[in-house]
Amino acid sequence: QVQLVESGGGVVQPGRSLKLSCAASGFTFNSYAMHWVRQAPGKGLEWVALIPYDGSHGYYADSVKGRFTISRDNFRSTLSLQMDGLTPEDTAVYYCAKDPKMGGYDSYLEYWGLGTLVTVSS
Amino acid sequence: QSALTQPASMSGSPGQSITISCTGTRNDIGSYNLVSWYQQHPGKAPKLIIQEVTKRPSGVPIRFSGSKSGNTASLTISGLQAEDEAEYHCCSYAGGNTYVFGSGTQVTVL
Numbered sequence: 572q573v574q575l576v577e578s579g580g581g582v583v584q585p586g587r588s589l590k591l592s593c594a595a596s597g598f599t600f601n602s603y604a605m606h607w608v609r610q611a612p613g614k615g616l617e618w619v620a621l622i623p624y625d626g627s628h629g630y631y632a633d634s635v636k637g638r639f640t641i642s643r644d645n646f647r648s649t650l651s652l653q654m655d656g657l658t659p660e661d662t663a664v665y666y667c668a669k670d671p672k673m674g675g676y677d678s679y680l681e682y683w684g685l686g687t688l689v690t691v692s693s
Numbered sequence: 694q695s696a697l698t699q700p701a702s703m704s705g706s707p708g709q710s711i712t713i714s715c716t717g718t719r720n721d722i723g724s725y726n727l728v729s730w731y732q733q734h735p736g737k738a739p740k741l742i743i744q745e746v747t748k749r750p751s752g753v754p755i756r757f758s759g760s761k762s763g764n765t766a767s768l769t770i771s772g773l774q775a776e777d778e779a780e781y782h783c784c785s786y787a788g789g790n791t792y793v794f795g796s797g798t799q800v801t802v803l
Contacts, residue, residue: 608739608794615696615797616731616739616782621790630790666738678727678745678786683738 573597573682575667580687585658591687593650593667601625601645604670606680607652609663609689619665620652624674635661657691664688697722697783697795704801705773713798715766715783721793723764727786730759730768734779743768770800778802 579591593605607619620641621630629641640653650667664686671681698716705711715728722728730743741750743759746766756771766785770777783795 606792615699616784616794617696618784618792618794621792632791676790678725678792679729679741679784680731680739681741683740685738 573669575669575682575684577665577667577684577687580665580689582690582692583657584693585691587657588653588655589657589689591652591654591665591689593652593684595648595650595667595669598669599673600643600648602673604672604676605641605643605650606668606670607639607641607650608666608668608680608683609661610666610686611660611663614663616666617663621670621676622650623676654689657689659691662689662691695793697785697793699781699783699795699798701796702799702801704803705770706803707773707775709773710769710771711773711800712767712769713781713783713800715768715785715795717764717766717785717793719764721764721785721787722761722766724788725786726761728759728761728766729784730757731782731784732777732779733782739782773802775802 574596576594622641626643638656642651666686668680669682671677728746731739733739746761747759781798787793
C-alpha cells in the first residue's frame with residue numbers, strides 16, 4: 572500500500588532554513604508527480620509546490636516562490652522541500668501528497684502523508 | 694491565488710443532509726471542472742472523497758456527492774452519519790500547474 576512519511580520538521584528561527592523530506596513506498600515513485608501542501612494552525616489547507624515525475628521543474632504557490640525549492644531523488648524514493656527565509660507565517664503542518672496520474676499531472680491529490688510540523692519562532 | 698471560500702462550520706443531525714459550498718473565481722472553479730474534496734479527521738491525513746467535481750473514488754460512500762455551478766462548487770452529504778464529523782476541504786486547479794484550496798469547513802454531527 573502507498574505510504575508517505577514526512578520528516579524534518581521542528582522549531583526554527585525567522586530567517587533561517589529547514590529541509591523537509593518525504594519517504595515514499597508502495598508505488599513506483601519515479602512515475603508520479605508529487606506535491607507539498609501545508610496547513611497553518613486552525614487554518615485550511617494551502618497548496619505549496621508540485622514536481623513532475625522526472626524532477627525537471629517545480630511549480631510553486633506565490634506565497635513561497637523564490638524561497639522554497641521542491642526536489643526529488645528517484646533512486647531513494649524521496650521528496651524534499653528546501654525552505655529558506657522562513658517567516659512565522661510559514662508555521663504549519665507540511666504534508667506530502669501523491670498525484671494519481673502516471674507520467675503526468677492530474678487535478679487532485681490521491682494519497683497523503685501524516686505531515687510534519689514546522690514552527691517558525693524566535 | 695486567494696483561498697476558496699467555505700463556511701467555517703456546519704452541523705446536522707444523523708440522517709439529515711448538508712451541503713458545503715466552495716466559492717472561487719472565474720480563474721479557478723469557473724474555468725475548470727477540476728474540483729476535488731478532502732475529508733480530514735483530527736490528527737489524520739486528508740482523504741480524497743470527490744475528484745473532478747462529481748466523481749467518487751472507489752470505497753467512498755454514495756452519500757457523498759459533488760456538483761458545480763459557475764464559480765461555486767458544492768459537496769453534499771446525504772444521510773449524515775456520526776463518522777462524517779470531520780473537516781472538509783475543497784480544492785480547484787488554478788492553471789499553470791497550480792492549485793488552490795478552500796478555507797475548510799468543520800462538520801459537526803449533533
